[in-house]
Every structure is written in C-alpha cells, then in structure tokens.
Amino acid sequence: MDLKLDGISHAYDATRVLNNIDFTIKAGQIICIIGPSGCGKSTLLRFIGGLERPTEGQVLQIGDPPAESLNPLTYIFQDFALLPWRTVRGNISLVLEDHGIRGTEADTIINDVLARTKLSDFGAALPKQLSGGMKQRVAIARALAVKPACLLMDEPLSALDSQTRELLMDDLVDLWLKEKYTACYVTHNLNEAVRLGHRVVVLSRRPGQVRDIVDIDIPLEDRLKHPALLQEKQDYLWNLMREEARAADLELLDA
Amino acid sequence: MDLKLDGISHAYDATRVLNNIDFTIKAGQIICIIGPSGCGKSTLLRFIGGLERPTEGQVLQIGDPPAESLNPLTYIFQDFALLPWRTVRGNISLVLEDHGIRGTEADTIINDVLARTKLSDFGAALPKQLSGGMKQRVAIARALAVKPACLLMDEPLSALDSQTRELLMDDLVDLWLKEKYTACYVTHNLNEAVRLGHRVVVLSRRPGQVRDIVDIDIPLEDRLKHPALLQEKQDYLWNLMREEARAADLELLDA
Amino acid sequence: MPDLDTPTTVQTPSAAAVKPVPYRGGGFAPRPSRLVAPIFFVLLFSLWEAGSRFGWISPIVLPAPSEAFQAFMDLVNSGQLVLHLEASLMRLALGWVGGTVLGLAVGLAAGLFTLARGGIVPFVAAFFPIPKIALLPVFIIWFGIGEESKVATILFGTFFPTVIAVYGGVDNVDRGLIRMGQSFNLGWWSIVRKIILPGALPALLSGFRISASIAIILLVAAEMIGAEYGIGAYILLAGNLMAMDQLVAGVAILSLLGLSVSWLIGRAEKIFLRWRA
C-alpha cells in the first residue's frame, strides 16, 4: 500500500498552515519530513492518518493494506501516549481488545512484540517506572502489535535525551532492516533525517510548502560507515533551512 | 578566578549520587560535564554554585572574582527560569535591583546585554511571546548582566529543538570568542560537548564518578572546519558511554 | 508488512484500489456554545412559566417566574432592594476583606515556615469543615448580635479557604524560579515579593473565587442573627412566610451576586494574569 498526498492545503481559521503539499509514501520506504517549528508537520501527519481533514486536497491509499494489518495507519507519538494506569502489557493489549483479540491470542502477540523491542522483562512495569527511551520502545511495540501498513511517527525521539536518542535510532534502523516497514517520520532533527530517511521532504516555514525532496541512496545499514557523505547531506539540508529556522525562531508568538 | 572541586561525594538519604569528584575549572575555559541520565550532573552543578552542599568534600574558589562581578557564579537553566510575569527587560532588571542598580544605570546595562544577545527589539516582550531559543537568549542576557566570573549551564539547549540548538550553539561560540567567559556546561549531548568544551569531564552512571577527562585542543572557532576530528572525539566519548547509557535506560525507576 | 528487500512498491497505482484514508478523528471536544445556553434558559423559563400558568405546577410548590419577577420588582420599587443590598454588601465586603487579609498572612506563613505550617495546616484541616451555622450561637455570644457577628461569620468562612489557597499557591510556585532567585543572590524578601507572590497569584485569584462564593453562601446564615436588612434576611423572612415568589426572587439575587463576583474575578484574572501562556 502506498500513500499519496494530493494537493493538500490547510488553514486554521485565518492562519494558512499548509500550502499545496504533494508527495507519495512508497511501501517499504521511510520518508522523513523536516521543516522549521510551526510549519505544519504535525498537522500534515494528522491528515495522513485520518485524524483530521485538510481544507483542500486529500490523502489517498493506493492499493489495499495487507489483510493481516489490524490498523494500517499507526502512529508513534512524541510524548509516547501510553496510558499511565496500564502496565506495559496492558497498554499493548488495549489496542488489541477492540479487535476482539484477547486471552492467549493476545498474549502471543504481546510476547512477540515485546521480544522484538527487547522489552520482554518489562511487561508488568507501569509507565512511570520506565525511562523515556523505554516508554518509546513500548509505544513502538504497541504499534507493531497491530501490524501497521505504515508507521506515522511525529518526532518520536525528540522527548529523549541525546544518548537515548542515539540508542533508539539504532533500534529503528535494526527493526527496518528486519521488517522493512513503511514509515512517515516527522522530525526537525536533520541528523535523524539523514540517518533514517530514504527520502527527505523539506518544508518551508508556515505556510508549509515543499521546498525540496532529497533522496538518500546509501542503504540504511551502511550509513554510519559514511559519516562524510551523511554530513554532506545534512549540511545541504541545514543550508536549505538555516535562514528559515532563524526567522521562525525570531517570530513573536500571538504578540 | 578558578574553581576547584575537592573530593565531592554526595548521597540523598540512602542513594549515593556522586563519588569523590575532583577537577578544576580554569578561568576562561569551558568545561563540559557529560554522563548518563541520573548520574548526578545537575546535583554537581548545584554544589558548584553553592545552591546545595555536598555530604563530603567542597568546592573552592581560587582567587577572588573580578571586582566588577555582581554575581560571580551565575546559572543558565535548562528551562530558562524566566519570570513569566515580567517582560524581557524586567527579567534582566530583576537581578540588578537587589544590587541597587536602577534607572539609567540599569537601562545602560540592559541595553548592552540585549544588544550582545541580539535581543534589542524584544525588550518589551513577555516570555510567553518568545520561542524557546529566544527565551534561552534572554536567560543568557540576564546572566551577562551580572558580569559573572563563571557561567554554570545545566543542559541549556536540551529544551530546544535541534535546529534552534544549532543556532544557539553558534551564538555561544561567538560569545566566547568575544568575551572568553569561564563556564561549566552540563549536557548529555556529546555533539554539544565536542563543539563547545575545551575539556570534557565524563561521569559514570550513578553514583557518578569521573571516568575520564578529555581535552579538546582544537580552537572553538575552528571546530566546524574539522568535522572528522570532532566526530572522532565524539565517537570516543560515545564508546566510553554507550553501555552505561543503555544500562541507565534499562533501569526501572522506584519499582 | 510487505517483505521486500528494497524500498519500492509492488503495485502500480493504476492497477490498485485508490481511496482516501478513512477519517477517524474529531469529537471529544465539547465547547461552551454561545447559542445553547440562552436557548436552554429561555426554554426552561418558558416551560416553567407555562407550567405555572396552566396549573401543572402548584403555586405552593413553585411560583411562576413572572411572579418571582414581580416580587423582585416590588422590592425594587419599594426602595427596599437598595437597603437590603447595602446591608449585605457591607457585611460581605468587611467579612471577605478581613478573612482574606488574615488568610493571606496566615497562609503565607504556612507556605514559608516549617514551624508555622506544622501548626496551621492541621488546625485548618480540623476547622474548615465545621458548618458555620453550627457556630452561630457561639458567634452571637462572642461578637454580640450586631454587625460584628454577621461579619465574623463571613470572615470565618472566608479565612480557612484563603489559607488553603495561599499555602497551596506558594507550594506550587515553580521551585526552579526560586532557585534562580537564590542563584542571583536575591534577598529573602525580594524572593517572596518578586517571585513567590506573583507566582502564587493565579492560585490566589482562584482562591478568591472560592472564598467569594462561600461568603455569599454564608450571607443567609450570617443574617439569621437578628438582621433587619440584607438579602439573606429577606430570604429568611420569605421562607418564614412561605412567600415562594419572594424566596425565589431573593435566591435569584444571590445567584446574580455570585455571577457578578465571579465575572469580576474573571476580569481581574484577565488583567493580572495576562502573562500566562
């Protein structure tokens, strides 16, 4: 299943947030969306997942999602969005219950995703007992449990400290190498974009428009072996964005 | 004025947090302290500034601070710590008022520090109108207003998005090149450490001990010109810390 | 998940089903609508009025709104409303200001000093839940039957919630800001004045909102003690005489009083808490 963004524009009341966005998310690819603060990245991701509707344009599903997929478009949120009153297992079972998956069937799935995210020992822990990195791993496990056709990630690492971020980035790469998941990954961290993205969509400041789409051809597993190449891509992106970021930073909010 | 940490150990109730920390902060140098989450970095910085007292050891001032320094040991906090009910100017004047500096004398100082942090146009803005990067710039201006002998910075950039962080890092370097301030800079971002630190103190996980002290001899202004050298230092630090970070991440909090 | 080795798609768009992604957001965001409330109230009052007119609601059980309004107009025209309001507002003002000033002082002490907190907090916890009508006989003996006991009833009623709001507000002032103040060598009193008090202001204002409602609620109890004038006294008399129209009119006046005070505090919040994000 591919996803096609078709001429998406959006305004909240009088504020134009997005302007005529067009691109395609191909199955098995990680697309990174980068752009300065407030340019509409999160809004765009909400459109892609059907949580909100753009004023113009539409998001199209091309092809049917795999039959076994319980929730084809699945989010991973910046703030993890775990229910604090449920244990790790309970949080995963939450998204299965409504599909009528309970008991041993659910246990099998939960054990599997916990193993894949190296969380097997933490099934009974409450979110408050976990570090940020672990929480995000639980959120990833939960997402995997519903066999998504496409993962929608909104700055999944930006609430983590940089060391944990580094560790989780490795985990996401490993996971992709094993499972070749499709993903739309929003970030404003250029380093993440060049480490994880097969293709990077660069948005301008608000109203967000596509400024550039950069393909990164190095296979994910080899990227750390080519620091100079990556740095070059990153510098290219940073040059595209630097002035916009500065201007966005200087803007007075609701003065 | 130098600062010497002399055999500092600390425990909160039964938890040992720091273990026999010894190092010196030389005038005009930026010392970066890195270490995994919860290893006691913030605690250590509070000891250095006299906000808390260690159970063992002491922090010594060697030499007197410059006479014009109103507040020799001045913090810059991760969460900016601006009074939300005061404007940018009001926040700066706050730290002058108690020294009896008011009226035109205060105005002169405030105008000067606003100019140095490129904030001249924002004197009348309230904190809520500013982006994170701007807020941290105000905090820096406020710190400069009291002519510190040593800046104590606790992850000053980790509440900012990565693009703003990049911009502010440049600003901190520019400022150091002009003013050669002394600083003790706590972070867990290795990239920040190798970009800003003359010397990097690496702490182990809790109870924090000095694992290594790494000098980085490249002048600050030249660092971006030697990406490979920097990357090498960063990789060295990351190898020192990787396992510790992973272990710290896996720890269950107050299970 | 598609089990591919390279990131390309298997299906050509033309051959595959194309449909928009399903929408599944929205909801869970009820808003205070500007339209519903007036309609609702108009409907409610019309039904009530009709019920009374057509005799579905016995006048003993509930007067028609028009009758209550008539009672209110009688009060206005006879000039008594001013007298009642004057008396009540004076008591409210004195009692509330007194309770607030004392509550601020005591609450601040509890918020700043361990010793004070140790004494004040359990004391307040024990005394706050005592119904003030139970204490009326005591107040009469302590303060007599003049204005003092009425004011004291309201003062007592506002003192305890103010104390709680103040020390709660002080507790909730961002410790980071206080630490910042200390790190810049600000004096103790400067920290209290410039950081703690403004930082506790939001909690203080919402405490005022509560203490003002309590003061208004206590008006009736306070005016049980030999008051000739006052909205509370008017209501009590109406209750005594089973004059339901006057009772409803009096209660409506109290309700309006409460809404006005709440509106005033809302204005104060808008003005003094402009800095809130």
Place this chain on the structure above:
Amino acid sequence: MPDLDTPTTVQTPSAAAVKPVPYRGGGFAPRPSRLVAPIFFVLLFSLWEAGSRFGWISPIVLPAPSEAFQAFMDLVNSGQLVLHLEASLMRLALGWVGGTVLGLAVGLAAGLFTLARGGIVPFVAAFFPIPKIALLPVFIIWFGIGEESKVATILFGTFFPTVIAVYGGVDNVDRGLIRMGQSFNLGWWSIVRKIILPGALPALLSGFRISASIAIILLVAAEMIGAEYGIGAYILLAGNLMAMDQLVAGVAILSLLGLSVSWLIGRAEKIFLRWRA
C-alpha cells in the same frame, strides 16, 4: 570577565585566596512536621483548659475542653451517640451516593457533548452558589419533613460540585491519549471507558473529597427540618439550649467525621492512583 586570548588561568593557586563558594540555597520548603502538630494541639488545649479553669475564659463564651469531652462521654454512655450517628450517616450516605451518581452522569454528559455542555454548565454555574439553607422551605414543600427532604438537601449539595469536578476532569484528560485511542481505531465507548474515565479519576476523587465535605457541612442544615436524631440535630439542640459543652462536642464529632472521610479518600487515592508518577 578575564580578558584572555587563550583559556588558561592568570593566578597560581598558591598565591591566590582560596575559600569555599558561598552557600546560598535552602529554605522555601516548609514540611508538614510530625512533631509540630501534636505539640501545637496539646499546647492549644492546655491553654484553653487552663483558661477555663482559672476563669479567664467565661463558660458562657467557651466551655473547657474537659467539659466538652464530658458532654461527649455522656453522649457515648447514654447510647445516644450511636442513634445520632446512625441517623446522620444514613442521610449522608443516601444523599452523597445519590448526588454523586447523578453528578457523574450529568457531568460526563457535559464533558462529552457540546449540546449537554451548553445547557448544563450555565445551569450549574447559576445553581451551585445558592445557599442550601435558603432552599429549606422549598425542600420542605417538595419533599416533606421526613427523611426525603434531609437526603435531598445533601443530594443537592453534592450534585453540583460533582458535576463540576467530572466535566473538569474529563476536560483535563490528555487529548493526546484520546487521539491515540482514535488512531488505533478504538470505539467511542472504549475510549470513554478505557481512556477518559480512568484519566478523569484523579479529578473525580478530589471532587469526592470536596463533595463529601460539603455533605457533612450540610448535615446541620438538613437536620434543621424535623430531625429527632442526628449529629446536626444534636448540635442545633445544643445551640438552642445554649449548652456550649454539647455544642463543642457535636462540632468536634463533625470535624472528626470530616477528617475520617478525608482519610478514606486519601486511602482510595493511594490505591487507585498508584499509577501516578
């Protein structure tokens, strides 16, 4: 700032003054001390007792604590305490449970549906601040002078704060969690049951704390109407008879009742909100 081009120090440590950095932290963290409160209360009661014994405090103004305690023991020994408590607790339980169940339903509606919110919120805002004693005559007419009107008084008193707590709690449930539920295609009712209700639980429990105090406060007002037994009736009688010792004993019982309920809710919070960080 030292004006150096290279980061080295100008002063050799041996020549320079060496002293520890000045300490400037601490303070601004009053703690509820386990010692202060008991000492404070013992002191307070001793002074009070002494004052009464030595005649500084007239028995008309305040009875000695020992006399109040004697009155309490009389109540216990005569077996009346059980009767009074039984009557009051029954009214409290019925009124509180009724008000809470209704309040939950109405508050949830206001928290979930725009239309309900539009009607309910202004209605509650207008009715909450009405003193219940003002409505006693109305309650007598509506519900008679039996148990119904007493229960109704407490029910009315607890209903409104519960509604406010519930819709406030629902409003404060992290929208991110709701959006998460929607993004996983959870059904509407699943979201309400598994996300909104548990998420609102902290607010509900603190709402219960408030409504329970209000219920206890209203006990006296409720038992003004033809109650033979009940703590409130006991207090009213003591007030009528100017029996200050009994009055203080009765008020102390209410106070203890309030503290017990508050303790119970504290336990419930510990158990049900274990998941809170």
Place this chain on the structure above:
Amino acid sequence: DDKITIGALRFTSHAPSFIAYEKGYFKEEGLDVELKFFQAAQPVAVAIASGDIDFGVTAMTGGFFSLADKGAVKVIGGMMAEKQGFPGNVILASNAAYDAGLTTPADLKGKSWAMTQQGSSFHYMAGLIAEKNGFTTADMQLKALQKVGAMIGALKSGQVDAMAIVPHIAAGLVKGGAAKEIGRVQNLGDYQVTTIFTSTRNTEEKQDMVKRFMRAYSKGIADYLAVMGDQKKDPAATEAMVDLIHKYVYTDRPREKAAPSIKAGAVYLSEGAALNTKDIAAQLAWFQKNNLAPASLTLEKLVDTNFADTTN
C-alpha cells in the same frame, strides 16, 4: 439620663415597649431608651448575656434557662400569660388529622406535633398538653421545624398532625379552612408565657435603673390592657393604639390590613408585670425533667423578685 437598650420583636405582644416609648414613660423615668429589633426570641436572651442590650421580653426556653444558670440573665417580671377569656395560644389540628379523629388535645397521644425547636415554648406547650392528659411528650412525635412558617406549612399539608400558635394566626388558618381548632392552651391551666428579664449585673449594680424601667414598663402594660383588653369600650382609643402599634408591627402592610391582626392579637399581659413564680417553677421543673435545662439551676438563680409583684 441612663441610656438603655430594649430588645423587642415586632409582635403585638411587645406593644407595651412601644407604648412606653412613644408616650414618653421611659423619658419620665429618666431613661434614654433605644429599641433594638430582633427576628426571633432566642437571640434576645443571648444579646443580654453578651451585653448588647439591657432588657428583653421572651418566653422561657431551654437556652434562656441555660444562660440563667451561667449567671448571665435574670427574670424580673411577668408579661404575657394565658388567661381564660383573653385571646391566647390556640391548638390546631390538620384537616386530615381532624377528620381522622383528632378533635381534642387529649387525642394527641401518638400524634405528631410541630414546633420551632426543642426547648422552645411550643415544646413546652406540648408538654403541658401531655401532662394534663396523662401522657408524656415521648408519646408524641415532636418535629422541630425551626420556623413558624415551616410549622404552618407542615400543618397545612398534613405532614404534622397538630401545633399551637398565637391567636390571630390561628384565626386566619381556621377561617381559611387550612386547619381546625381543637383547644386552647389557656384551658390547660396557668401559663406564664413570657417574662421580662435583664442581665444579672443590672439587678445587682443598677437596681434603681431597673426599678425605674419596671415602673415605666408597667404603665405601658396598663395602657395596653385598658385599651386593647376591652376594645369595644373606647373605639377611638383602640384605633389610636392600633395606629401606635402599627408603627412597629406589620409595617409592611397597609394599616387597614394590619389592624385586624393587631386587634386579634391582643393577648393578656400580667398587670403590673406581676410574675407567676409558681408557674415559672413548674416550667423550670418540666424543662429540667426533660433535660432541656441545667439541673443546677434554681428558682433563686433564675428570678429576682425585687422588681415586681409575684402572684401565687
């Protein structure tokens, strides 16, 4: 002049205060009087205890006895009394109870009785009825409803079976068909309903002032009895007195509507403020027996007989 404050209720039975005030009897005795109005009787005694006022008139209540026991107030004379042939408190039954056979006070055993509060004069009247008919108040269901209005409401709607109330209100209810008269309190025997009282300190330290007050007050009583006791004797004087009383009572009603109530409420007042000490002693005993008055209170502590005649 001595400045004194008198606590008064806006009831016809308090007319002597208004008469003595309006006609200058207090002035003649060198008393500079201020009238202070109360909504209920109970606080008058408390106000004397707290020193807010000097003199008051109220019924004997539990609270009053308690204050007397603490040495705060003393009875110095009698006021309203139940006397055959004069208007007095009427015992009413609800229509439903009447239809079910409650037609005399003797039928009240097992029935419910409305009163304002426990220890009030309404409570005592129930006690009087019970004693006279050979049962006790424990055999009745006593309903404390705090307010006269609530009592009337409860009686009208049949939620209580019976109550006692002042004559002019009773007349209105009976005439309107809202209740049935089943007896009069005056038929149960002597009953000193209200007394004049002052603070113990006044009786000890300002005896002269108290005496002068009583002289002036007695004149007011005499005037009232002379005119209102037999209203047909001198209609012009009656109207004049109604005018005077209307200045203080039923002020919210026009005169023509107030006059009938004022006339109908002309209860008997003890001549010369004479005090029926025997009945006071009986009342005290009843209150004590029912735990509504402190056991330590004695008649000596309650009454100071130096200021008025005593009957019986």
